[in-house]
Amino acid sequence: MTPRGASVYRWDVSIMAASISGYTFSSVCYHSANSNSDHEGFLLGEVRHEETVSISDTQISSSELLQVVEVHNHEPCAQLFSFYDYAGQVNEESLNRILKDRRKNVIGWYRFRRNTQQQMSFREQIIHKQLTQLLGVPDLVFLLFSFISTANNSTHALEYVLFRPNRRYNQRVTLSIPNLGNTSQQEYKVSSVPNTSLNYAKVIKEHGAEFFDKDGVMKDIRTIFQVYGALQDKVQSVCGEVEQSERVKEKVQEEVNKLKQQIVLRKRKTTDEERRLQEAQNPEPRLTPEENTEPPETSLLSRVAFHTPSTPERPGPSANPPAYADLLSLQNDSLLPFSSSPTSAALLPRPQAVGSPGHPSPSPLGLGLSAGPNPAAGQEDDEEDDDDDSSEYENLVSEVGQLPPVSASVLLQGRPAALSPDGDASVRGSQT
Amino acid sequence: MAVSAVHLESDAFLVCMNHALSTEKEEVMGLCIGEVDTNRIVHIHSVIILRRSDKRKDRVEISPEQLSSAATESYRLAEMTGRPMRVVGWYHSHPHITVWPSHVDVRTQAMYQMMDQGFVGLIFSCFIEDKNTKTGRVLYTCFQSVQAQKGSEYERIEIPIHVIPHEAIGKVCLESAVELPRILCQEDIQFVFTKNLCSQMSAVSGPLLQWLENRLEQNKQNIIELQLEKERLTQELATM
Numbered sequence: 083m084t085p086r087g088a089s090v091y092r093w094d095v096s097i098m099a100a101s102i103s104g105y106t107f108s109s110v111c112y113h114s115a116n117s118n119s120d121h122e123g124f125l126l127g128e129v130r131h132e133e134t135v136s137i138s139d140t141q142i143s144s145s146e147l148l149q150v151v152e153v154h155n156h157e158p159c160a161q162l163f164s165f166y167d168y169a170g171q172v173n174e175e176s177l178n179r180i181l182k183d184r185r186k187n188v189i190g191w192y193r194f195r196r197n198t199q200q201q202m203s204f205r206e207q208i209i210h211k212q213l214t215q216l217l218g219v220p221d222l223v224f225l226l227f228s229f230i231s232t233a234n235n236s237t238h239a240l241e242y243v244l245f246r247p248n249r250r251y252n253q254r255v256t257l258s259i260p261n262l263g264n265t266s267q268q269e270y271k272v273s274s275v276p277n278t279s280l281n282y283a284k285v286i287k288e289h290g291a292e293f294f295d296k297d298g299v300m301k302d303i304r305t306i307f308q309v310y311g312a313l314q315d316k317v318q319s320v321c322g323e324v325e326q327s328e329r330v331k332e333k334v335q336e337e338v339n340k341l342k343q344q345i346v347l348r349k350r351k352t353t354d355e356e357r358r359l360q361e362a363q364n365p366e367p368r369l370t371p372e373e374n375t376e377p378p379e380t381s382l383l384s385r386v387a388f389h390t391p392s393t394p395e396r397p398g399p400s401a402n403p404p405a406y407a408d409l410l411s412l413q414n415d416s417l418l419p420f421s422s423s424p425t426s427a428a429l430l431p432r433p434q435a436v437g438s439p440g441h442p443s444p445s446p447l448g449l450g451l452s453a454g455p456n457p458a459a460g461q462e463d464d465e466e467d468d469d470d471d472s473s474e475y476e477n478l479v480s481e482v483g484q485l486p487p488v489s490a491s492v493l494l495q496g497r498p499a500a501l502s503p504d505g506d507a508s509v510r511g512s513q514t
Numbered sequence: 515m516a517v518s519a520v521h522l523e524s525d526a527f528l529v530c531m532n533h534a535l536s537t538e539k540e541e542v543m544g545l546c547i548g549e550v551d552t553n554r555i556v557h558i559h560s561v562i563i564l565r566r567s568d569k570r571k572d573r574v575e576i577s578p579e580q581l582s583s584a585a586t587e588s589y590r591l592a593e594m595t596g597r598p599m600r601v602v603g604w605y606h607s608h609p610h611i612t613v614w615p616s617h618v619d620v621r622t623q624a625m626y627q628m629m630d631q632g633f634v635g636l637i638f639s640c641f642i643e644d645k646n647t648k649t650g651r652v653l654y655t656c657f658q659s660v661q662a663q664k665g666s667e668y669e670r671i672e673i674p675i676h677v678i679p680h681e682a683i684g685k686v687c688l689e690s691a692v693e694l695p696r697i698l699c700q701e702d703i704q705f706v707f708t709k710n711l712c713s714q715m716s717a718v719s720g721p722l723l724q725w726l727e728n729r730l731e732q733n734k735q736n737i738i739e740l741q742l743e744k745e746r747l748t749q750e751l752a753t754m
Contacts, residue, residue, distance in 0.1 A: 104535030105725035236672030254648035263539030327733035341747035
């Protein structure tokens, strides 16, 4: 897109636009909802540079460099500290183990935290610098998700900001989510302009046959419909594969959980036996009664509830709804049951030709597209100028996992929202 | 109060998010399928995406036909999962506007409650951005309606809602997720022509397929890792 002729180039400030698909975004939310601690992962995608040149009469052309970041997918980390340690030191080996050949597609990373500020923590900044170097992406981005809830848990907000920390200015970038509402082109005309010209009608009629097939359906429509049908069939089939893989994953996960339980039980049995053996050898009464009363830390954490009493515990492996175990035994190779044929010809629209003689074509839609009444007075555009104030959302009690282990009674009384700047506590223990 | 809290399974939450983020030019809606336990907690296991019969921008009412076919659908789901499932609520999206229900929403909710006291309403607010801080926001809330006195206006009451972790995506949720392009196509046929079908394919079907493929890849990877761990644990158990 270089301009021809003599002109002076002026690179204006590069602007960045970033986008992420609704499905990838929802997937991050889903993984975050499934983790009871912070959640992080990598953003995969591509960065494009688009140059727009504008030429004015003075022959001085200015060009704008638009950097477009497209997030295609995310690679979630199974647990925190999987590629860095407490000091924020990134381990390249672990990084490669997590990313494998996807490493070259990494354009950024993300972090999901609850009840924290929309700022990068110190450790995150350190990690970001190292990732920038190791991955060789000079403009590596960081997507920060922050989750807050009202005190009664009836309303929750997920805030997200995309940073490019390696820049001096304009570090925050708008992240757009392309969707149907902003990608389709102009509204389609539904009725033609009334036209009484006989010649016009004659020409249209003569040439009309080229556009319609024998069923009276526009050829283009049928073709596109076939493409759509093929795509939908593909979606169905991949979905079937995903469904099977979900079931297999569930099953193996259950087996792994059972094995872990067995090991824990076995270990406990052996320590009990050893203790009994020791007691048999030393018949004196013990002077330290609290030794046996503290439950092992892991089981305490697993029994602790979420922030309020009405919140359920994270279901243990045995608490899976029986439905899916039943489903596993019913697992078959057939695709998902709804195989209504979307490609049946009966569903094809049969519009009248635009510009049919004499009268406007009655739209097959039959509905006007009048704008509805405005929403009730209570609704306004959600422009909050006082973001950081967050007056709508009181800071909720933080999660259990973010505090050092305390006795169960203290936990039941509720805790103030005391969070370390990082959002994750120093004592978290690994996620199973 | 008829309902003490709502527990939304995370895979159903995923489908709601997918649906809400599919368009910013109009409100989308669907029904929640699940059950109510003895503690008056509503468990939402899955959602059904609905076609909007009224394309006016802010009207999200469900026609009796849709409710009836949803009931049929939940009966089918009950058969499939072996659990008593029924329609327990509805959700819709508020693109660009506040998460709180409008007067129309509150009245609509009140109407559903006449049919079922435990019926709940969910609203997902999305495509919100604070231009100053470049912060994007997605919110969700749960509510019911109550009449302060007989004959007075309905008001909303807040219902606590929690998203429950669910590591694998249930079959029912996957079905609902892929239903979206088909529903859009049907809408398309009613209203517009080929052009929108193309943009739908690229804006919805394409990303959907991409996400499914990614998920499949991730699952395959996870399964391999889990198998290795299973072997390791089996060995460890054997030596104990």
